[in-house]
Amino acid sequence: MPELPEVETTCRGIEPYLLDCTIDSLELRERRMRWPVEDSVLALEGQKITAVRRRAKYVLVESERGTLILHLGMSGSLRICPKETELRKHDHFIARLSGGNGMEMRLHDPRRFGAVLWHAAEDGDIHSHPLFNRLGPEPLEGDFTPAVLIDAARGRQTSIKQVIMNNHVVVGVGNIYACEALFRSGIRPTKKAGRVSQAKLTTLVGHIRDVLAEAIQQGGTTLRDFVNEEGKPGYFKQQLNVYGREGEPCHQCQSPIKRVVISNRSTFYCPKCQS
Template sequence: MPELPEVETTRAGIEPHIIGHQIKAFHVRQPQLRWPIPTELATLLTGNRVQAVRRRAKYLLIDIAAGKSEDLLGTLIIHLGMSGSLRVINAKPYPDPKKHEHFDIEFDDCLVRFNDPRRFGACLWQAADEVDSRLQHLGPEPLSDTFNGDYIFAKSRGRSSAIKTFIMDQRIVVGVGNIYASESLFLAGINPKKAAGKVSKKKYQELVSAIKIVLDNAIAQGGTTLRDFTSSDGKAGYFAQELRVYGREGLGCIQCQQPIKQIVQGQRSTFYCTKCQR
């Protein structure tokens, strides 16, 4: 499932192919994603240019300038959900879309094609003078300096929810998904069930470092794996993780051999070592 590193890798992968380029057409085959694709999108995009390819949390933001100007018209918001991916197709004629390939953004010399079997993804439009409600209350980027021990310690005071649930709350910090939440807590040696309000400042500093390390490593790995971005298949955006606890239920902890435990928190699986994480 695409987490922040996959989205960042996708962003970096498509950017050089589309920045500054004019959109020739926008084709929708399945508008029913998490939210319906706005029907006016083709009209809004056609004939206009890609000004920037950005990322906020796990949202891919494609700024669109009107015609040949630099005037921002609005932003195409794409979310990969849990099974989505984008790929750039250069070879002409463009291959016929397969099942689950729900929309294409067509340029003069390439096609950006969206694939999403589970349709948890989204494709939305944000006009230049508005901020989409989904982007309004997001917490800081995990890799920014704003996300530090002092910040999250202050946010956590008085909170009774489990630390694992807490760091997955997008209002606290964005981009920490289920897999990396377990991995980060293991690296920091924190029990995922511990109340967020009872974790010390020192432990929060370790947790922040752990989150940054885990995400940085994954991005670095993704960059390598997806170097050949344009020819990648529908699995673009996924890459092998070095997972220390996630999915390793019953297997020995890499530090102490204690079997890794699996529990459910907030309807999500959590994996941790009962000895190393307290």
């Protein structure tokens, strides 16, 4: 599943093509997605795009009339391509852009776990939408402070990894980046959140930010031109310390990396460097 850095890179990739552009027309080629795609999204036709941004793992395409909400699901991608480009079987949603350049934005989603939704301006601020009204702060913004994590962890018997992956605490800390941030912080992912010291939690907030920011930065450097064959940046080529490295030596102490399952997710850690 695309994680926060992949979605952020997608937003940055499509923004130059969409911002201040008018949507000439939309085509709904498949309505059977995570939620049925409704005709209400057609309200975006004829609208000028005023902003393209991300909230959690959702792409928000804003106009005066409302906001188009896109989610990439498990295997989806957004790409900008010339209208002459041959359609693929799983190109489910197409936005044709104005400006005489004949470009289109296409949502490609083989597994159909993605989403195409509409939030009308008359229904209030986008943050009032049911998908967003209970979300925690963005990890790269000022609202995500050590105090937030300390308060969320206080007295909790669940693992610290479950806490930082809880979207009500902080959004977008997916499995890969949770494992990596916990390694940098020297915290074992299975440790009960309520038993992690405030000093360690403060350190963890900083490392969550660092890991995500580095992934976004590295993704940006590999994204030469967003108009490409696949239309997605893929996972980043950063050096992973623990994720996916079961049995391999720790980069710091040479101990074999361990794997456990937490909430049905493979979790990787160094038994010596993390306690």
